[in-house]
Amino acid sequence: GAGVSQSPRYKVAKRGQDVALRCDPISGHVSLFWYQQALGQGPEFLTYFQNEAQLDKSGLPSDRFFAERPEGSVSTLKIQRTQQEDSAVYLCASSLAEGVQPQHFGDGTRLSIL
Amino acid sequence: DAKTTQPPSMDCAEGRAANLPCNHSTISGNEYVYWYRQIHSQGPQYIIHGLKNNETNEMASLIITEDRKSSTLILPHATLRDTAVYYCIVRAPFGGVTGGGNKLTFGTGTQLKVEL
16 A cells, blocks of 8 residues: 555453554555554654664563564564553554655554553 | 644634744754644644755645744645644654664644634
8 A cells, every 4th residue: 555554443452461563664665663642642652663673662661562573564563461551542654764754654553451 | 852842722714824833942953843743543644844944845834944943834725624733843864773763752742723
């Protein structure tokens, strides 16, 4: 497709379950970012990939959060043993390369932990 | 990245120009100004960016003051579909080895409401 695609759009899980969120970036985009957006707030950076290399994971809130991009294209954000505070919209963005190139966002996955 | 300050909300009549201000008084020489907007239940949408010259594209115009301490995003003929939260973001083009690859640091933005 032409844009960044994220799936699922909505995810409901019980506290303690593991979840996996998928991001399909724009074809050919080298850089890929994950952000977390709490209700009423701006997105906050979680992690960054350049191709398959995870160059920055400083924004991941705990070791329950794990992201991968094994072939430098599709990325998965995994949250283990989910907690209620993990409820948020998770946004993925990609850009052609590092530098001034703008990031293009998907519409996110809304995660609700019961 | 430099911090930005935006008014929390603004109203605009449909068909009129919407002028959204942003202060970034601590901006560094290599930092660009980016504007994104987020319509309800959608991801942020890139609008425009610039370094020091004014920029225009099919969506908007970006006016950056000569000292680069502030900028204005102009939507020339606002429509109801322009109702959104508008984010002004300042960032350097390269994040360094572990600098987050120029991650975006969002504030709370300006809620623009376009009304009939």
